[in-house]
Amino acid sequence: MTIRTATATINLSALVDNFTAIKLLAPKSKVLAVLKANAYGHGLALIAEALSQITDAFGVARIDEALALRASGITKPIVLLEGFFEAQDLAVLADNNLQTIVHNEQQLNEICNASLIQPLKVWLKIDTGMHRLGIDKQEFPRYYQQLSQSSNVQQPIILMSHLGGADDKSSSATDRQLSLFESITAGKANELSLANSAAICNWPKTHFQWVRPGLLLYGVSPINDLLSNINITPVxxxxxxxxxxxxxxxxxxxxxxxxxxxxxxxxxxxxxxxxxxxxxxxxxxxxxxxxxxxxxxxxxxxxxxxxxxxxxxxxxxxxxxxxxxxxxxxxxxxxxxxxxxxxxxxxxxxxxxxxxxxx
Known part of the structure; x- marks a missing residue:
């Protein structure tokens, strides 16, 4: 008799297959694979290594997650999805080639006033209706101008927002957010990012140049109804x-x-x-x-x-x-x-x- 205590088996082939299925849905988009919270419990470094040759970038929530990936040998771009928290973090970002989201006034001022060894890649986050992180529509011209003119910022910046109801195809919320995002970014040549896992499945118009799958990578449905346009396997x-x-x-x-x-x-x-x-x-x-x-x-x-x-x-x-x-x-x-x-x-x-x- 062999007793197995609680064991989580991670199927890396399923992970790669899920990534391939995502690319079939959004073939023209680059992929930022989201590895927050220990890759949704699957193992941060393990999942990153399995995706390192096929994804375009990784997204994490905190700087310690990003540094753990660098320490494990990951060289792909890494984006801090909550941005940096203190001015002193900027030197760490520059030293480790980490990218950051900017979503508030403090971050804007600190990145523009910093003394850095090299400019940082920046994603400017716009609030289109979720009302969590992001700048308001009326703030966008000023933020965009300052970041575009700063010697501390690699050009061009990437423009992004986050969808709050993409899991519900019957809701009009996503259409409203998409319309606002397109109106704010109209005429800009910058790359855009809006689609999370649910939007990858439900809203092709939101795919733009970057998609940001999280739950979908791990073989879990992000939407309220059955997945009919994608085959995924639990990782x-x-x-x-x-x-x-x-x-x-x-x-x-x-x-x-x-x-x-x-x-x-x-x-x-x-x-x-x-x-x-x-x-x-x-x-x-x-x-x-x-x-x-x-x-x-x-x-x-x-x-x-x-x-x-x-x-x-x-x-x-x-x-x-x-x-x-x-x-x-x-x-x-x-x-x-x-x-x-x-x-x-x-x-x-x-x-x-x-x-x-x-x-």
């Missing part, structure tokens, strides 16, 4: 093992608070995974788990290190059998829905004690 499969099998009589309860009661005699399986590994604590009774290729329901509350499933009275499963929590054969989107959350959170919450293997 991560999260698995563990059955570590105990018990027989219950009718009326017996399972777990903290007795949150589940058996309606009849059955066998239950205890799986070595819990919220301490990143499995969602709020997954409800009935959340699917794959055991020996068949779907069985989660029962009782998720514990720190264990979950329980109803194997059925006639099951022949044994201790050591593999349970799949999401990935190949079980979409993480479905598990996220059962936990009233989103796939991003499940993938990014994989804890450090989960073993990572490569397929």
């Amino acid at each position: 991560m499969t999260l698995q563990s093992s059955l570590i105990a099998i018990r027989t219950l009589a009718a009326g017996e309860t399972v777990g903290y608070g007795g949150a589940w009661k058996s309606k009849g005699k059955t066998k239950i399986g205890i799986i070595a995974i819990g919220y301490g590994d990143g499995y969602p604590r709020h997954a409800k009774n009935g959340t699917p788990v794959l055991v020996n290729g068949r779907r069985v329901p989660l029962i009782g509350r998720v514990s720190m290190d264990m979950i329980t499933v109803d194997l059925g009275v006639n099951s022949t499963d044994t201790i050591g059998d593999i349970a799949t929590l999401w990935g190949e054969g079980l979409a993480v989107e479905e598990v996220a829905s059962c936990a009233t959350t989103i796939p991003y959170e499940l993938l990014c919450n994989i804890s450090r004690r989960v073993k990572m293997t490569i397929k």
Whole structure:
């Protein structure tokens, strides 16, 4: 009997196939592969290395992520998607050939007034309606002029915005954002970037010169309806093992608070995974788990290190059998829905004690 504790298997061939599928949707666009939050839980350096020969650039949220990529030998362009936070960061960006987004007055002033060994590549972020990061329409001429004239900025700058509702094809929000973005950037010869994963699938008019896939790279649907125009494969499969099998009589309860009661005699399986590994604590009774290729329901509350499933009275499963929590054969989107959350959170919450293997 070999017990496997929580293990995330990363399928790098699926990753490359997903990238190829994205390029088929946006063949004229360059790709900025988004590796925020440890590459959505998949391993920052691992994913970067697998994409380093085919992507045009990488996007990260923080400077420490960018420096970790440089330390691992990644030489492709890296963009700080939140920009730099302090003036002293600019020297680090210049030393490590890192690109930055500019989205506020402080960043504009600090980059224009800095003393740098070489100019920086800048992406100017415009707020077109998401109201998170970005400059307003009326601010654009001033920012554009100052950045275009600064000796600290490589020319030409790239113009970008971010879509807040591209996952919903029935919403008019994306059309409004696209119209505003096009009106602001009209007449400019600069490269443009607007499309995230959902827009790559749903809104071809937003592709422009750069697309910025995140979730889609990892084989997870970024849109509300079924993907009909792209074939993607989960890159991560999260698995563990059955570590105990018990027989219950009718009326017996399972777990903290007795949150589940058996309606009849059955066998239950205890799986070595819990919220301490990143499995969602709020997954409800009935959340699917794959055991020996068949779907069985989660029962009782998720514990720190264990979950329980109803194997059925006639099951022949044994201790050591593999349970799949999401990935190949079980979409993480479905598990996220059962936990009233989103796939991003499940993938990014994989804890450090989960073993990572490569397929």
